[in-house]
Amino acid sequence: xxxxxxxxxxxxxxxxxxxxxxxxxxxxxxxxxxxxxxxxxxxxxxxxxxxxxxxxxxxxxxxxxxxxxxxxxxxxxxxxxxxxxxxxxxxxxxxxxxxxxxxxxxxxxxxxxxxxxxxxxxxxxxxxxxxxxxxxxxxxxxxxxxxxxxxxxxxxxxxxxxxxxxxxxxxxxxxxxxxxxxxxxxxxxxxxxxxxxxxxxxxxxxxxxxxxxxxxxxxxxxxxxxxxxxxxxxxxxxxxxxxxxxxxxxxxxxxxxxxxxxxxxxxxxxxxxxxxxxxxxxxxxxxxxxxxxxxxxxxxxxxxxxxxxxxxxxxxxxxxxxxxxxxxxxxxxxxxxxxxxxxxxxxxxxxxxxxxxxxxxxxxxxxxxxxxxxxxxxxxxxxxxxxxxxxxxxxxxxxxxxxxxxxxxxxxxxxxxxxxxxxxxxxxxxxxxxxxxxxxxxxxxxxxxxxxxxxxxxxxxxxxxxxxxxxxxxxxxxxxxxxxxxxxxxxxxxxxxxxxxxxxxxxxxxxxxxxxxxxxxxxxxxxxxxxxxxxxxxxxxxxxxxxxxxxxxxxxxxxxxxxxxxxxxxxxxxxxxxxxxxxxxxxxxxxxxxxxxxxxxxxxxxxxxxxxxxxxxxxxxxxxxxxxxxxxxxxxxxxxxxxxxxxxxxxxxxxx
Ligand code: PRX
Numbered sequence: 139x140x141x142x143x144x145x146x147x148x149x150x151x152x153x154x155x156x157x158x159x160x161x162x163x164x165x166x167x168x169x170x171x172x173x174x175x176x177x178x179x180x181x182x183x184x185x186x187x188x189x190x191x192x193x194x195x196x197x198x199x200x201x202x203x204x205x206x207x208x209x210x211x212x213x214x215x216x217x218x219x220x221x222x223x224x225x226x227x228x229x230x231x232x233x234x235x236x237x238x239x240x241x242x243x244x245x246x247x248x249x250x251x252x253x254x255x256x257x258x259x260x261x262x263x264x265x266x267x268x269x270x271x272x273x274x275x276x277x278x279x280x281x282x283x284x285x286x287x288x289x290x291x292x293x294x295x296x297x298x299x300x301x302x303x304x305x306x307x308x309x310x311x312x313x314x315x316x317x318x319x320x321x322x323x324x325x326x327x328x329x330x331x332x333x334x335x336x337x338x339x340x341x342x343x344x345x346x347x348x349x350x351x352x353x354x355x356x357x358x359x360x361x362x363x364x365x366x367x368x369x370x371x372x373x374x375x376x377x378x379x380x381x382x383x384x385x386x387x388x389x390x391x392x393x394x395x396x397x398x399x400x401x402x403x404x405x406x407x408x409x410x411x412x413x414x415x416x417x418x419x420x421x422x423x424x425x426x427x428x429x430x431x432x433x434x435x436x437x438x439x440x441x442x443x444x445x446x447x448x449x450x451x452x453x454x455x456x457x458x459x460x461x462x463x464x465x466x467x468x469x470x471x472x473x474x475x476x477x478x479x480x481x482x483x484x485x486x487x488x489x490x491x492x493x494x495x496x497x498x499x500x501x502x503x504x505x506x507x508x509x510x511x512x513x514x515x516x517x518x519x520x521x522x523x524x525x526x527x528x529x530x531x532x533x534x535x536x537x538x539x540x541x542x543x544x545x546x547x548x549x550x551x552x553x554x555x556x557x558x559x560x561x562x563x564x565x566x567x568x569x570x571x572x573x574x575x576x577x578x579x580x581x582x583x584x585x586x587x588x589x590x591x592x593x594x595x596x597x598x599x600x601x602x603x604x605x606x607x608x609x610x611x612x613x614x615x616x617x618x619x620x621x622x623x624x625x626x627x628x629x630x631x632x633x634x635x636x637x638x639x640x641x642x643x644x645x646x647x648x649x650x651x652x653x654x655x656x657x658x659x660x661x662x663x664x665x666x667x668x669x670x671x672x673x674x675x676x677x678x679x680x681x682x683x684x685x686x687x688x689x690x691x692x693x694x695x696x697x698x699x700x701x702x703x704x705x706x707x708x709x710x711x712x713x714x715x716x717x718x719x720x721x722x723x724x725x726x727x728x729x730x731x732x733x734x735x736x737x738x739x740x741x742x743x744x745x746x747x748x749x750x751x752x753x754x755x756x757x758x759x760x761x762x763x764x765x766x767x768x769x770x771x772x773x774x775x776x777x778x779x780x781x782x783x784x785x786x787x788x789x790x791x792x793x794x
Contacts, residue, residue: 150537154544154577156553160526160557164439164573172574172587179588186588187616190238190477191215191428194435195467196229196395201424205614211621211635211643212614214425222404222427223266223299224395226466227259235469239535242445243288244490245476246335251288255469258292261386263393265289265296265363268385272327272361276301276396280327281359281427282452283307283316283343285334286476289365289382293329298404298423301396302326305418306693307333308453312736313349317356319408322418322623324358333368340368348373400424406623407455409561410678411632412649412667417454418623419561422606425616426459426564427467431584433565437528437555438498439572445524447490448500454675455561456531459617460500464565476550479505484512488520499547500529501537504673507704510542517546527572529555532674533706534662540579558582558662560648561676562633564617567591568660581659589615591660593652598637598645602783606653609662610637611646618646668762670697673705675740681764682743686711689729691719696752696760700744700769708744710769712752712790721748745769747793751786758782765790 161167166175179186184204191201198241201218207499219793230236240258243251253261274280280297282304284290286678290306297304305323307316320328328351333342342366351359364372365382398404404423408416438446448467450456452474465472473494487509491499528548530540535556544554553572559565567589568582575583593607594600601607611618621629636647665671668679679697686695694714699707713729715721726746732741747769753761761781767774768790778787 147164150578150580151378152537152579154553154579156573156576157551157702158719160553161573163441164571166439166574167570168435169574169576172571172584175587176585180590180632183434183588183590183615184612186269187428190432191424194431195225195424195428196221201400207614208278209639210320210630210646212425212618213401213426214422214614214616218400218424218519219298219351220399220400220424221301221395221398222423222463222467223262223295225427225431226295226463227255227262228254228395230469231259233469235655238469239471240466241288242471242473242494243476244473245287245505247338249476253288255286258288258295260391260465262295263391264386265292265382266299266393267389268363268380268382269296269302269327270300270393271385272308272363272380274300274302274327276398277403278302278326279323280304281307281316281320281323281328283309283328283330283347283366284365284452285309285331285343286451287331287334287365287367288474289329289331291466291474294405294452294458294462295466299393299395301398301402303405304410305401306453306458307408308451308738308740310344310453310740312735314736315738316346317350318415320350320359321348322408322415323406325356326358327361327363328359329363329365331365331367332372334371335368335476337478338482340370342368342372344369344372345748348375384606398423401620405458407458407561409455410669410681411677412669412678413680414628416678416681417625417628417632420620420678421564421588421617422620422635423622425618427463428512429565429615429617430459430464431467433569434460434470435468436571437566437569437586438500438529440465440468440470440498444497444526445473445494446498446500447475447494447496449475449487449505450500450531455564459565461462479508481512484509485520488522491522491525492520495524497524498527498529499525500531502532502674503530504533505536505707506535506543510539510546511673513706514546520547522599524549524551525549526553528553529557531557533671534664535580537579544574544579553577556580556582558650558660562619563611563615563648564619567611567615568662570614574709578659581655581661583659589613593654594637594645596637598640599641599654599704603656604653606651606663608666609648609650609652609660611648612643670699670707670709672699672702672707672709672740677709677731677737677741681737682709682711682733682741685733685741686713688736689732691715691725692729696762698742698762698766702744709741710765711743711746712749712765713746714749714752747790749786749790751783751789753786753790754782758784
């Protein structure tokens, strides 16, 4: 956030009560009701979650122990057996929901499709049977590299149905990034499509899979299941590649869901951290199912006839928890959209809301800001009166964007739920409950019942009212990540050792800075580490630096975030060149392209600045703080006397 944004957040005094007519019908209708739930959960979290697990989910076998907490390793519902695909599908078929629309898909250009729970169940079973035929067994991993089509959700549910863990890799990642993730997970099968539509144009996905698997670079992969979407010509490896439409007609629509241990691996999702390669965040079966179910139910106050739309991609945790699992476990109707906001089609989002009478809309601040910039004309020209709740996620929302969202999209009448959470947390941690919580523009308000969150200093002591500190969680919750796939030590180091445990109290370290105001409202300020948030996409500076350094021209690289009005942050790279190369605009373009090749377009640096030297301490550490200031044209703050060579800063300021 820019300083002016932080300033306006600090001065933000506006409070919006939930509309009375909304609260009257809400599941959690008042702050008293919220507080009662919160207190009940805080007094005995295990009992609280056990009661909900019993009420809200179906089980093949009940658990013996609700919570086994050997810090920092938590096990929930130990001894129980369930299946998330069953909870999302089969159990609804025994009710009136069987003919209810489960999934509405709005594709590009102009395609659409909808599936009832019965239809979705049938396709999931078919794909599960195809995976079984390919030799996929309980405990195996399956990589998904998919466009936003129903088959992405079908594939996820097919995997979890047979007890295989999926690892979804965002379709915008490059073949290099795909290969690394598939190898780390040792995926047996990859599910992909010929391509997908991005901003109206078909783009290839299968070619990236071919490149990732070339020369047996991922030896664990034996088959590739390919969905036809764009009808582009694709290369074919006989024996390995299988068209979904070829095998589907013969696949049975019956495939019983595998009873899974509560702590069985459910999925791996890679995300960026401060150091090293992306980490595989591990989520397990029952706790994740329960927590995404409950947070979806209460935060979106879901009702039988709601039409819910989350604009995220299934490649991110938001797509996992709140396009697929949370909504379907609740038997809701979830909308999936293949498009993206863009200037050439400024009314696209509002068309979808009008067409399907969307009642709950969940998107990211970066999209809200982009639409705000395009003006009120487009949304004003649509009937958005079906909306009753608006949501936001991914980065701090500036009060101006929040107010615009409320007024222009929500007609001043829809509660806004600003949900703070992470890949690692699985579900919402801080969020208003729409019928209960008075909202303040820019605040994610209060913890979800059962979440003991706080803002502390480096020793774990709570900081004072309105003082900045580290956002932590002090008690395990059902959908917390269990480990980094294959690297328990990294899990401990990254999340549990930043703030050392004290008197048996462990602190889950989120990596975000925050403050709590006089009403106990949380204001999340953004990352405190070297993780960037570009348009709500999380990127590690180290990853981008490694990508740059892998180019022969680059001697050294330092990547920082530059404040950006639309994206929140943009990638800004300082690069020193090997002697035999000289700076040029062509080389800048080449280096940007190189990052796209290594990671993907989302990591493309907005700016590259060539420099003879980087500011370093006498011990040789790059002083990133200075670079951040320089990138954002701010005054360099902090003590420059620790610098090895004082003239470096001056040269950088002059642009070299
Ligand atoms: O910095 C926080 C920011 O996004 C980070 C998590 O990124 P990721 O794991 O990719 O998950 C994004 C979707 C859940 C957090 O550490 N963040 C997410 N939501 C918010 C937010 N920052 C402020 N307010 C939010 N509502």
